[in-house]
Amino acid sequence: MLTFYHTPLSINSRRVWVALLEKDLPFEEKVIALSGDQFKPEFLALNPFHHIPVLVDGDLSVIESFAILDYLEAKYPTPSLLATTPEGIATQRMVQMVTVNELVPAINPLTKKMMGFGQEPDDAIAQAKQKAEVVLQFYASKLGDGPFFCGDQLTLADVVAGTFAPWFEQLGLAMENYPTLQAWTCRLMERPAWQATQPTAAELAAFRDRMQQRMAAQGQ
Numbered sequence: 001m002l003t004f005y006h007t008p009l010s011i012n013s014r015r016v017w018v019a020l021l022e023k024d025l026p027f028e029e030k031v032i033a034l035s036g037d038q039f040k041p042e043f044l045a046l047n048p049f050h051h052i053p054v055l056v057d058g059d060l061s062v063i064e065s066f067a068i069l070d071y072l073e074a075k076y077p078t079p080s081l082l083a084t085t086p087e088g089i090a091t092q093r094m095v096q097m098v099t100v101n102e103l104v105p106a107i108n109p110l111t112k113k114m115m116g117f118g119q120e121p122d123d124a125i126a127q128a129k130q131k132a133e134v135v136l137q138f139y140a141s142k143l144g145d146g147p148f149f150c151g152d153q154l155t156l157a158d159v160v161a162g163t164f165a166p167w168f169e170q171l172g173l174a175m176e177n178y179p180t181l182q183a184w185t186c187r188l189m190e191r192p193a194w195q196a197t198q199p200t201a202a203e204l205a206a207f208r209d210r211m212q213q214r215m216a217a218q219g220q
């Protein structure tokens with residue numbers, strides 16, 4: 001039996017969670033409270049870098065969400081979440097890398113604003129939106145008129161970028177300018193794996209409160 005150590009609100013965990021559900025794999029879920037569980041010796045034995053997600057399969061502990069996705073594809077190839085054509089394979093990897101290397105840093109000020117963590121200056125917000133729009137334009141160009149990035153089949157490109165997609169509007173991005181991305185987001189949100197992993201408003205509010213209290217205690 002696979003054991004999945006995660007935190008439901010973590011975007012790094014969610015891509016693995018979605019893949020497990022899309023593949024319909026049985027797994028035991030262990031929720032790690034990032035207020036300290038990650039520093040306990042038993043968790044550090046699984047991941048010395050104290051990060052979730054972690055996937056444990058027998059004696060093997062796999063850390064890093066992308067390594068976990070690779071492991072799941074290699075061990076449980078059906079249904080496949082991998083592109084098959086040369087162009088599809090390149091697109092899949094480009095979308096994954098652009099998401100973590102370009103989108104994530106670009107939206108950092110927008111995420112803080114959405115969560116009410118401190119005051120982001122207006123010019124930082126405007127610059128963040130501009131950078132994020134470059135990513136949205138890239139996504140739209142790769143999506144084209146297709147249902148998914150690599151054609152008719154859902155792949156890890158959709159899983160990795162698509163676990164951010166439900167937040168785009170709430171981050172203040174002008175999604176009305178990207179109708180194909182809006183349609184793709186709706187397509188994903190209709191899938192049980194997205195519905196099961198989408199945090200509720202109450203979970204989000206509780207997280208926001210916890211973080212604000214922690215920041216206040218640290219004098220931030």
Ligand SMILES: N[C@@H](CCC(=O)N[C@@H](CS)C(=O)NCC(=O)O)C(=O)O
Binds near residue numbers: 050052053064065
């Ligand atoms: N590159 C890692 C990033 C994992 C990561 O940063 N996890 C965060 C939660 S989103 C974490 O565990 N933070 C707790 C800590 O650093 O103590 C991956 O993709 O798995």
